[in-house]
Amino acid sequence: MSESSSSPSPAPLFHEKLWPAWWIWLLVLGTGAAGFVALAPVSITAGIVAGIAVVLLLIVLLTVSTPAVTVTADSLRVGRATIEREFVGEVSGHRGDDATFQRGRGLNATAFLCLRGWIDPVVRIEITDPQDTTPYWLASTRRPEELVAALDSVRA
Secondary structure, three states: OOOOOOOOOOOOOEEEEOOOOHHHHHHHHHHHHHHHHHHOOOOHHHHHHHHHHHHHHHHHHHHHOOOEEEEOOOEEEEOOEEEEHHHEEEEEEEOHHHHHHHHOOOOOOOOEEEOOOOOOOEEEEEEOOOOOOOOEEEEEOOOHHHHHHHHHHHHO
16 A cells, blocks of 8 residues: 555544534524515515525524634644644633633733634633744633643643
C-alpha cells in the first residue's frame, strides 16, 4: 500500500456544535406562520408557499451559521478562528453569575467572542501568542468542564 500525501487530521479531543436552543426552532415555525398569514388573504397557496419558504430559509441560515468548538492535539478552533495549542494559556469555565460577569462587566473589549445567547456557560481561553493582541477568547459551550479538561490535557 502506498502512503497518502495528505496526512489525516488528528482525532478531536473535544467537539461541540453550538446548535440553537429548542425555543429558537419554535420562533422559526412562528415566523413561517407569519409568512403564511401575510399572504393568505391574497391566496392560500401563496401563503403556504411563503410560510414554507420562510421556514426553509431560516433553517438553512441557522444551520450554516452554527459554529463549532473543536480541540485537537495540535489546534483549537472556535467558530472561524483557529490557533495552535502552543499559544493557549490558562483556561477556565464559568457558569451562572460568573458566566454573566465574564460576558458583561468582566469583558475585555479586545477579546475574541464566540457567544450564543441561548447557551449560558462560557469558557475563557488565554492567548499567549506574543504577536496576537487578543488577550483571550470567550466562547459559549454547554460542556465547559469537558472543554477545559480537553485543553488542559494536552498542556499537561
